[in-house]
Amino acid sequence: xxxxxxxxVHTLSHFAVDFSCLFLLxxxxxxxAAAEQSLILGFLLYNALAFGLQFLLGALRDRFPRLPLxxxxxxxxxxxxxxxxxxxxVSPLAPVLICALGNACFHVGGGVxxxxxxxxxxxxxxxxxxxxSLGVLLGTLAGKSGAxxxxxxxxxxxxxxxxxxxxxxxxxARFHAANERRSFAVLLTLLLxxxxxxxxxxxLVPMPWKSEPAYLFLPACAAFLGKASGGFxxxxxxxxxxxxxxxFGAAILLVFLNRAPYLCAFGILLFNIPMPITLCAICDLFxxxxxxxxxxxxxxxxxxxxxxxxxxxxxxxxxxxxxVLTALALICLLLATRMPNPSPKIKAIGx
Amino acid sequence: xILYDVAPLPAPLPPQAQSxxxxxxxxxxxxxxxxxxxxxxxxxxxxxx
Numbered sequence: 001x002x003x004x005x006x007x008x009v010h011t012l013s014h015f016a017v018d019f020s021c022l023f024l025l026x027x028x029x030x031x032x033a034a035a036e037q038s039l040i041l042g043f044l045l046y047n048a049l050a051f052g053l054q055f056l057l058g059a060l061r062d063r064f065p066r067l068p069l070x071x072x073x074x075x076x077x078x079x080x081x082x083x084x085x086x087x088x089x090v091s092p093l094a095p096v097l098i099c100a101l102g103n104a105c106f107h108v109g110g111g112v113x114x115x116x117x118x119x120x121x122x123x124x125x126x127x128x129x130x131x132x133s134l135g136v137l138l139g140t141l142a143g144k145s146g147a148x149x150x151x152x153x154x155x156x157x158x159x160x161x162x163x164x165x166x167x168x169x170x171x172x173a174r175f176h177a178a179n180e181r182r183s184f185a186v187l188l189t190l191l192l193x194x195x196x197x198x199x200x201x202x203x204l205v206p207m208p209w210k211s212e213p214a215y216l217f218l219p220a221c222a223a224f225l226g227k228a229s230g231g232f233x234x235x236x237x238x239x240x241x242x243x244x245x246x247x248f249g250a251a252i253l254l255v256f257l258n259r260a261p262y263l264c265a266f267g268i269l270l271f272n273i274p275m276p277i278t279l280c281a282i283c284d285l286f287x288x289x290x291x292x293x294x295x296x297x298x299x300x301x302x303x304x305x306x307x308x309x310x311x312x313x314x315x316x317x318x319x320x321x322x323x324v325l326t327a328l329a330l331i332c333l334l335l336a337t338r339m340p341n342p343s344p345k346i347k348a349i350g351x
Numbered sequence: 352x353i354l355y356d357v358a359p360l361p362a363p364l365p366p367q368a369q370s371x372x373x374x375x376x377x378x379x380x381x382x383x384x385x386x387x388x389x390x391x392x393x394x395x396x397x398x399x400x
Contacts (some may be wrong), residue, residue, distance in 0.1 A: 052383055076366045184395060289394040299387055306376045 003117045003251040006166050007124055008271035010110035011089035015131035016279025017106045020077050020097045020152035021050070022139030027146065030086045032092040042096050049100035050107075051302040055295030057108045058085055065170040070113060073106025074160040079095055081153045088227055096334060109168065111294045116169040122239070123175060126231030130224045171219035172287040175280035175303040177239040179338040190336035191282050192300050197329035199269070199304025204311070204318045204325075206255050209261045222265040231280075239277045240339035247333060251326040255319055274333060 029042055061069055073313055076098055110128060121145040142151065144236035209215050226246075234242045254266025279297050285291040 048379065052379075053392065055383075055387055059394075078356055188391070286394050288397060292394050294392055296387060296391070299383060303383070306380055310373050317392060325384075 003119070007114060009159070009162045009166055010070065010114050011128050011131045013070065013106065014110055014128060015135040016152070016155045016159040017073060017077050017103055018115040018132045019136030019142070020081055020156050021046070021103050023143040023147070023149075023152045024084060024095060024099050026081060026143030027064075027141050027144075028308075029092055029096050030101040030143070031107070031160060032288070038092070041211050042093055042340040045093065046096050046100045047305070048302065049097065050103040051298045053101070053104040054108050057104055057290055058112065058291030058292070059294030061112055061168075062289045065217065066168055067107045068163075068168055069109025070166070070168070070207050071163045072102070073102045073109055073158065074156055074163050075350055076102030076105060076151065078156040080162075081149060081156060081281060084149075092129075108291055108294060110163075111328055112290045113202060114209070115173040115280075115290050115294065116171045117279075118173065118175070119265070120175055121231065122175055122234045122276045122280045123231035125279050126141075126229070128229050129254045130226075130228035131274060133220045133223040133227065134283075137217065138335070141216075144318070157212050173290045174279075174287050175284055177234070177277055177337055178284035179240075179282070179336055186276055187336055188285055190332040191278055192296060193275070194332035194336065195282075195300035196296050196304040197332065198274070199301045200308060201254070201273070201322050201325045202222035203305055203308040205258055205264075206318055207264060209264070212261075215261045215265075218261060219268050219315045220264045222268040223272045226255070226269040227275050229269075230273035231276035233273060234277050234280075238339045239281065240334060243274045243277050243333040243337055244330065246270040247326065247330045251323065251330065255323045255326065261281065265297045281289055291317070292333075294314075304318055 012107070025043065025046060030039060057069065058188070061067055080095040080099040080102060083098075111125070114124050114128040139152070178191070180187070183188075207219065210219060231244070233246075250267045250273075252273035253263050254271060257263040257267065279294070282297055283290055285295040
């Protein structure tokens with residue numbers, strides 16, 4: 001099966017899974033949750049399961065490489081959509097939990113396949129992850145607008161059929177993005193910290209213009225472009241150089257110019273560029289445990305988000321905090337990545 | 352994933368979620384981190400082996 005076809009299937013499925021999950025959360029679940037507390041609980045459980053389970057599922061995928069997690073994730077998400085009207089009688093949370101499990105399974109399955117087939121190219125992982133931003137935005141809008149359930153259901157059924165055509169890959173993933181002169185423990189700490197710090201900043205950046213209809217698509221499109229281009233740029237110019245320039249630019253735009261929509265959107269774009277770099281650098285530390293590597297990065301996203309639940313800062317107070325956190329993330333990335341990146345070599349990886 | 356970094360999680364939470372009990376967050380985070388450390392140590396052994 002050609003690499004490009006697999007990447008296309010996983011990228012489309014990533015869009016469909018995130019679209020469907022957010023459609024369910026903002027559509028059927030939000031409409032059926034009687035109390036505000038149960039609404040909050042549902043959203044928190046969804047986030048915790050969808051992101052907190054990925055490292056465990058990743059480790060499972062490493063242990064059993066033939067496990068078709070991507071197809072399983074599509075199937076679970078489709079089940080949650082189709083069964084949500086009847087399951088809501090039992091509990092409105094039931095379809096949300098199945099959806100979260102499907103989301104976690106798909107991300108690990110699709111992500112690991114993409115990394116294993118990337119042949120040392122960071123671009124593939126960026127392309128795979130990028131479509132999720134658009135899926136989340138459009139799924140939220142479709143769910144809130146009360147669109148027909150048939151839209152995500154047909155999309156998921158199509159993706160399930162396509163993903164059944166692709167068998168899970170086995171092999172090792174190497175990208176030469178991590179600075180391997182440092183010890184394993186130091187590198188891992190630096191890389192995971194970079195993801196965690198960026199996750200925190202992402203939640204703390206005030207964007208007062210975000211809910212205005214004219215700018216509704218701006219952050220998601222900027223994130224999509226940032227992630228999609230990050231890997232290509234890193235392959236071309238080197239992980240460390242691209243990481244430094246993008247995070248430095250993002251820090252200035254997001255911390256000091258966040259009230260200007262287009263400049264802030266450009267900051268979001270730059271802020272998302274290092275995503276494939278950190279992901280591939282973490283994979284370099286675990287060449288035979290790509291599932292665990294992928295899951296650890298999403299675990300850091302969750303752990304970076306949790307403290308923001310306890311913080312109730314004024315917008316003015318978040319600016320210096322964001323500046324410090326972004327600077328720390330920049331330092332972590334600089335110390336953990338290498339330069340220059342060797343040109344990608346084509347290496348056959350068994351399927 | 353929503354914006355991965357700029358809004359890392361798919362579901363933006365209502366403002367009332369800010370009052371979520373801190374102890375529960377700490378316990379959940381501690382369990383996840385402990386499990387991750389165990390898996391990392393096993394993976395490192397496998398890498399070296």
